[in-house]
Amino acid sequence: MDPSKKHNQGTVTNPEVVRGPVVQSPSHSKLLPPRRQIIPSADRRGKGVWWPEMEGASHGLEFCLAKEADFEQVMSISEDVYDGIDYMPARYHAWLKEPDRRVILAKRKGQVVALVSANVVDDGCTAVVEGLRVAPMERGKGIAGLIQQDCFDLIRVQFPEVKVLRYTRSGYLAPEALAKFRLICKQEILPLRFELEEIRPKLDSAISQLKTCGEEWEDPILLRASDVQRVFLNPNVVGGVLPGKTIIQDWAPYRPLQSNLETLLKKNLIWLADGKEEPRVLSLGATPYRIPMGADYNRLSINIFGKHFPGARNQFLAQLQRGIGTLQGSLYCLLYLEPCLWQQMYLFCQSSLGLHQERDFEGQMVLEKDMSTGQGSSESQRRRVQNPPQ
Ligand SMILES: CC(C)(COP(=O)(O)OP(=O)(O)OC[C@H]1O[C@@H](n2cnc3c(N)ncnc32)[C@H](O)[C@@H]1OP(=O)(O)O)[C@@H](O)C(=O)NCCC(=O)NCCS
Structure with missing residues (x-):
């Protein structure tokens, strides 16, 4: 502005x-x-x-x-x-x-x-x-x-x-309530709760297993501030990767505009991509923060954009690893992703990380x-x- x-x-x-x-x-x-x-x-x-x-x-x-x-x-x-x-x-x-x-x-x-x-x-x-x-x-x-x-x-x-x-x-939202809005996009939410001491070794082992299999693992690229504008304003990303041409950070939806990116860049987020030129998957990881759920509880929000499952899975793991850093205690992770990826991501979290969906969470609708x-x-x-x- x-x-x-x-x-x-x-x-x-x-x-x-x-x-x-x-x-x-x-x-x-x-x-x-x-x-x-x-x-x-x-x-x-x-x-x-x-x-x-x-x-x-x-x-x-x-x-x-x-x-x-x-x-x-x-x-x-x-x-x-x-x-x-x-x-x-x-x-x-x-x-x-x-x-x-x-x-x-x-x-x-x-x-x-x-x-x-x-x-x-x-x-x-x-x-x-x-x-x-x-x-x-x-x-x-x-x-x-x-x-x-x-x-x-x-x-x-x-x-x-x-x-x-x-x-x-x-x-x-009842149809008559929904009719008052334009629906911009829908994202699903996968809520995961775990003890950090327990998840660390599981996370390391899931990543090294994917690496040794050589199966679809590529290290996600950490975008620097100078990359962010170019990647997120790329018309192919805007039209083909971002849900409803929208960047959603946790619950806050923004149009991909330079001014909004400048605001987001001040938020100390982790920006990952599976490529800088024509990425299929991008993600934003927030800094964890304390929540009222209990002493030592932190919340970590990870927004994933794009429909390519291996890229989304790799970025989820990389975001989680970076996000938890040296935190102690318990973590409530909210993973926001394309509806078509929810089931596959849930099954992956169950089989590779031993995580269970915390509760039946309704998805988010940008209106x-x-x-x-x-x-x-x-x-x-x-x-x-x-x-x-x-
Ligand atoms: C959701 C909540 C704010 C509704 O408050 P309320 O005073 O009981 O709301 P009322 O039913 O009396 O008023 C209805 C109007 O409030 C607004 N409203 C209700 N829920 C809303 C929501 N989640 N987001 C935006 N507006 C909402 C709408 O304008 C609605 O009008 P509509 O009939 O045209 O849709 C209240 O139940 C609450 O505090 N819940 C816990 C917090 C929460 O879930 N907040 C929603 C954030 S998305």
Whole structure:
């Protein structure tokens, strides 16, 4: 994204929301349509954030930007999220520092009841919606829709070039819910849990066995930063290797664009390929991070792109070996891959590494919809927010 645009929030072009310059002073509230009330919110990073108060207010909800001090409350509404493998404890503080991300909280009487975040990518054209969660006692009332609507209103004001909302969803979506989106791609997930001390010798032996058989083993190539742009922007890779022409890193989907690659290159990922010229398989390995599942539990995410099984298997093994390094304790590995490779990879993990699928995990679906239709909260949802406790 053009940095001059990022900080130039002085001109807002969405006539529906604001008809004049947005500055931090609440005195400019007269520039907004009279129906809406402005909540000035002094932001310590100087983003000058304030935006229309949404219908949630009439249900005892207020929306604000997340701050460091909200961390404990965010964790307390997240206890059951993703059964112990939630990324939020590891990401929350970093998210607050990302200049193109907004993390929004819904609070009732000062208590956090929901969170959502939107990360602006694709040269400023797309907002990736991530982290959505509602406190267990508050679910089923439409709050997810309300907080998303508030978040999108903020994005419209601060990033007027955003035209598309992108989500990665897991689990069953009813056809009528799916019909609201464009399906970009599907990836399967192979979740594997193991003790690191046990897996190390098995991993070494699986690799040396493949090498001695000479059977389809080739050392994956480690891509340097200077290789990444050329490989990932190669039209044959974009059209033939990347799922739905998308680079997915863990759960975050990006278009293969130079600006997105620059962002990804800052994430300390391991980039592997089976060739630099016309690769059939590419992979991204994240740095493992602590998860709430238990003491000494780390999560490692490996995204594999391409449908060639031997290449995918070799890169999985190489990513695992590099990823676990000298870690101790237990590892929860999430391997994301093409649906057509899932069964073969599972059988390989069983037979060569003695691993079993940890649980029946739904795959991920990358979905998009236009910002103009991304209200996130329909009239009916708003009505579903029932009498909040006083
Ligand atoms: C999923 C969750 C956020 C839904 O919250 P909720 O307030 O009970 O949601 P409601 O059913 O009242 O509201 C429905 C609206 O929320 C939104 N929504 C629900 N689940 C969503 C999801 N996974 N991703 C994005 N939006 C979602 C949609 O806008 C939906 O509207 P729709 O009917 O047009 O599809 C909540 O159950 C939760 O916190 N679960 C645990 C965390 C989790 O699984 N988060 C999903 C991340 S992908």
